Amino acid sequence: MKTEKTMKKKNSSNFETDLAQLEKVVEQIDDAQTPLDTAISLYKEGLALVAKCGKTLHSYENEVFTLQKNLQNNEDATFILAPFGDS
Numbered sequence: 001m002k003t004e005k006t007m008k009k010k011n012s013s014n015f016e017t018d019l020a021q022l023e024k025v026v027e028q029i030d031d032a033q034t035p036l037d038t039a040i041s042l043y044k045e046g047l048a049l050v051a052k053c054g055k056t057l058h059s060y061e062n063e064v065f066t067l068q069k070n071l072q073n074n075e076d077a078t079f080i081l082a083p084f085g086d087s
Contacts, residue, residue, distance in 0.1 A: 015056045022049040 025046040029039050 015053060018049050018053050018056075022046055022053065025049065 025042050028034055029042050029046070034042070
Protein backbone atom coordinates (compact mmCIF):
# COMPACT_ATOMS: atom_id res chain seq x y z
CA MET A 1 0.00 0.00 0.00
CA LYS A 2 1.39 3.39 -1.01
CA THR A 3 1.60 6.08 1.59
CA GLU A 4 0.56 9.65 0.86
CA LYS A 5 4.22 10.70 1.00
CA THR A 6 5.20 8.05 -1.56
CA MET A 7 2.33 9.04 -3.85
CA LYS A 8 3.26 12.73 -3.64
CA LYS A 9 6.89 11.89 -4.38
CA LYS A 10 5.78 9.92 -7.44
CA ASN A 11 3.52 12.79 -8.58
CA SER A 12 6.35 15.26 -8.06
CA SER A 13 8.68 13.05 -10.04
CA ASN A 14 6.12 12.80 -12.83
CA PHE A 15 5.74 16.58 -12.87
CA GLU A 16 9.50 17.06 -13.09
CA THR A 17 9.73 14.45 -15.85
CA ASP A 18 6.86 16.04 -17.78
CA LEU A 19 8.37 19.50 -17.44
CA ALA A 20 11.76 18.25 -18.64
CA GLN A 21 10.06 16.54 -21.59
CA LEU A 22 8.20 19.77 -22.40
CA GLU A 23 11.50 21.66 -22.44
CA LYS A 24 12.94 19.08 -24.87
CA VAL A 25 9.86 19.39 -27.09
CA VAL A 26 10.26 23.18 -27.20
CA GLU A 27 13.94 22.85 -28.09
CA GLN A 28 13.11 20.44 -30.92
CA ILE A 29 10.39 22.73 -32.28
CA ASP A 30 12.80 25.68 -32.16
CA ASP A 31 15.39 23.74 -34.17
CA ALA A 32 15.27 24.96 -37.76
CA GLN A 33 16.20 21.46 -38.94
CA THR A 34 12.98 19.93 -37.56
CA PRO A 35 10.61 19.05 -40.43
CA LEU A 36 7.20 20.73 -40.32
CA ASP A 37 5.22 17.50 -39.85
CA THR A 38 7.48 16.56 -36.93
CA ALA A 39 7.11 20.05 -35.46
CA ILE A 40 3.31 19.75 -35.62
CA SER A 41 3.43 16.39 -33.82
CA LEU A 42 5.76 17.85 -31.22
CA TYR A 43 3.45 20.83 -30.79
CA LYS A 44 0.53 18.49 -30.04
CA GLU A 45 2.68 16.59 -27.55
CA GLY A 46 3.69 19.89 -25.95
CA LEU A 47 0.07 20.98 -25.57
CA ALA A 48 -0.74 17.73 -23.76
CA LEU A 49 2.26 18.18 -21.47
CA VAL A 50 1.28 21.80 -20.71
CA ALA A 51 -2.22 20.67 -19.77
CA LYS A 52 -0.90 17.86 -17.56
CA CYS A 53 1.62 20.12 -15.80
CA GLY A 54 -1.00 22.82 -15.33
CA LYS A 55 -3.41 20.34 -13.77
CA THR A 56 -0.71 19.11 -11.40
CA LEU A 57 0.25 22.65 -10.38
CA HIS A 58 -3.40 23.55 -9.80
CA SER A 59 -3.76 20.50 -7.56
CA TYR A 60 -0.71 21.51 -5.53
CA GLU A 61 -1.98 25.09 -5.29
CA ASN A 62 -5.29 23.83 -3.87
CA GLU A 63 -3.40 21.71 -1.37
CA VAL A 64 -1.38 24.72 -0.19
CA PHE A 65 -4.54 26.83 0.20
CA THR A 66 -6.15 24.03 2.21
CA LEU A 67 -3.11 23.83 4.49
CA GLN A 68 -3.14 27.60 4.99
CA LYS A 69 -6.85 27.56 5.76
CA ASN A 70 -6.34 24.78 8.30
CA LEU A 71 -3.58 26.78 9.97
CA GLN A 72 -5.75 29.90 10.09
CA ASN A 73 -8.53 27.90 11.75
CA ASN A 74 -6.16 26.51 14.37
CA GLU A 75 -6.07 29.01 17.25
CA ASP A 76 -2.86 27.51 18.64
CA ALA A 77 -0.93 28.03 15.40
CA THR A 78 1.04 31.21 14.91
CA PHE A 79 2.24 32.07 11.43
CA ILE A 80 2.67 35.02 9.13
CA LEU A 81 1.23 34.85 5.64
CA ALA A 82 3.78 36.50 3.30
CA PRO A 83 4.76 36.19 -0.34
CA PHE A 84 7.15 33.35 -1.08
CA GLY A 85 10.77 34.34 -0.55
CA ASP A 86 10.00 37.16 1.89
CA SER A 87 11.19 36.81 5.46
